[in-house]
Amino acid sequence: MEIKLLSFIQIIMGRKIDTICVQGGYAPKNGESRQMPLIQSTTFKYESSDAMGKLFDLEASGYFYTRLQNPTNDNVAARIAELEGGVAGMLTSSGQAANFFAIFNICEAGGHVIAFNNIYGGTFNLIGTTLPKLGIEVTFVGEDATDEEINAAFKPNTKLVFGETISNPGVRIFDIERYAKIAHAHGVPLIVDNTFPTPVFCRPIEFGADIVTHSTTKYMDGHGVGVGGAIVDSGNFDWDKYADKFPGLCSPDPSYHGLTYTKAFGKGAYITKATAQLMRDFGSIQSPQNAFYLNLGLQSLHVRMKQHHENALKIAKYLKSLDQVEWINYSELESDPDHALQQKYCPNGTCGVIAFGLKGGRDFSIKFMDSLKLIGIATHVADCHSCVLHPASHTHRQLTDEQLIEGGISPNLIRLSVGIEDVDDLIEDIKQALAKAK
Ligand SMILES: *Cc1c(COP(=O)(O)O)cnc(C)c1O
Numbered sequence: 001m002e003i004k005l006l007s008f009i010q011i012i013m014g015r016k017i018d019t020i021c022v023q024g025g026y027a028p029k030n031g032e033s034r035q036m037p038l039i040q041s042t043t044f045k046y047e048s049s050d051a052m053g054k055l056f057d058l059e060a061s062g063y064f065y066t067r068l069q070n071p072t073n074d075n076v077a078a079r080i081a082e083l084e085g086g087v088a089g090m091l092t093s094s095g096q097a098a099n100f101f102a103i104f105n106i107c108e109a110g111g112h113v114i115a116f117n118n119i120y121g122g123t124f125n126l127i128g129t130t131l132p133k134l135g136i137e138v139t140f141v142g143e144d145a146t147d148e149e150i151n152a153a154f155k156p157n158t159k160l161v162f163g164e165t166i167s168n169p170g171v172r173i174f175d176i177e178r179y180a181k182i183a184h185a186h187g188v189p190l191i192v193d194n195t196f197p198t199p200v201f202c203r204p205i206e207f208g209a210d211i212v213t214h215s216t217t218k219y220m221d222g223h224g225v226g227v228g229g230a231i232v233d234s235g236n237f238d239w240d241k242y243a244d245k246f247p248g249l250c251s252p253d254p255s256y257h258g259l260t261y262t263k264a265f266g267k268g269a270y271i272t273k274a275t276a277q278l279m280r281d282f283g284s285i286q287s288p289q290n291a292f293y294l295n296l297g298l299q300s301l302h303v304r305m306k307q308h309h310e311n312a313l314k315i316a317k318y319l320k321s322l323d324q325v326e327w328i329n330y331s332e333l334e335s336d337p338d339h340a341l342q343q344k345y346c347p348n349g350t351c352g353v354i355a356f357g358l359k360g361g362r363d364f365s366i367k368f369m370d371s372l373k374l375i376g377i378a379t380h381v382a383d384c385h386s387c388v389l390h391p392a393s394h395t396h397r398q399l400t401d402e403q404l405i406e407g408g409i410s411p412n413l414i415r416l417s418v419g420i421e422d423v424d425d426l427i428e429d430i431k432q433a434l435a436k437a438k
Pocket residue numbers: 094095096097120122123164168193195196214215216217218227228229
């Protein structure tokens with residue numbers, strides 16, 4: 001019985017990023033629509049009851065209900081998987097859902113997760129507060145932890161290690177290769193959230209990451225239009241080698257007549273289980289309409305990322321030259337402590353996000369942000385519009401000062417997400433706001 005994963009079909013190996021952004025995941029045949037079609041349909045029709053029955057048993061590939069799979073979603077997921085150099089992908093309703101599914105697919109009650117503590121606030125809450133309610137133990141490690149400290153965090157029930165390529169909001173660079181080696185030495189996969197650099201600037205699988213996740217809400221969509229997420233499997237982790245650690249993948253699933261995912265789907269096992277089991281039960285699929293918008297965003301991702309990087313680098317240099325700026329994190333600056341890691345993992349650029357702190361404390365920072373005109377205050381990051389956020393008073397306000405500092409977030413940290421407007425206009429805006437805030 002050969003079972004193919006639907007989103008496998010369109011992945012072509014060896015094309016370059018710019019080509020995949022525009023054409024990946026969808027190749028129209030004679031007379032079919034040039035643009036990827038939006039299949040706005042909840043259901044799909046079959047000629048016989050038997051044909052549809054086979055789909056429910058995972059014995060045949062095909063669409064039946066959009067809570068599990070939809071062709072538009074699968075085309076877009078295939079494009080993202082190809083961009084990341086993975087073998088299969090899926091879209092989720094949000095980045096939060098992507099990270100939850102990515103973890104829960106291989107870690108259930110009784111399991112243990114190791115995560116870096118500088119990750120996005122929403123993911124920090126998911127892993128630190130909600131997963132424990134599901135019976136999953138968690139150990140957070142610091143971004144500057146030594147190998148010994150990380151090794152010491154492993155337990156017999158550890159199932160995975162989790163980090164972000166470029167942390168949000170501290171914009172520190174994750175030493176993917178080093179952490180992949182450590183995870184693999186303990187027989188577990190490394191999951192990397194690659195939202196900030198996108199595959200245009202970093203492909204974590206090339207450095208040993210096993211699973212890659214995204215909040216597609218950010219640069220991939222790029223216009224602030226649709227909330228969404230994605231998961232990509234490298235196909236590289238040998239689940240069967242550690243079958244006792246991953247029974248969900250390597251032993252029979254009674255909800256599909258005792259089918260075993262690794263045996264039935266090979267390299268498609270991880271994504272197929274996440275689709276057939278988690279999406280079936282939790283129903284966090286991305287709406288096809290949002291997937292269609294995401295498709296449009298991806299078609300210019302490579303062009304936009306270059307502009308984000310160029311604008312941000314120029315602004316980072318400008319901020320660095322100012323007396324009022326107490327500190328700045330932007331790893332593309334030669335003076336940045338993460339510059340060597342940036343050169344290794346994202347040599348062509350990182351993203352448009354800069355973290356910096358102003359002298360004069362919280363009040364001055366708030367006055368500065370309130371005085372900006374072009375750059376908006378927004379609980380968002382990483383789209384074409386420039387915006388600022390003060391994590392201590394916005395996204396991370398539920399964390400204590402100690403937790404903030406532990407997670408590498410100074411109370412005066414301002415996260416500036418540089419858009420693709422004219423960079424001189426943006427610098428002018430910063431200049432006038434600093435003058436006004438004095
Ligand atoms: C925003 C974000 C998320 C959460 O994504 P949503 O689409 O908002 O659910 C996860 N990880 C990172 C790095 C993010 O920036």
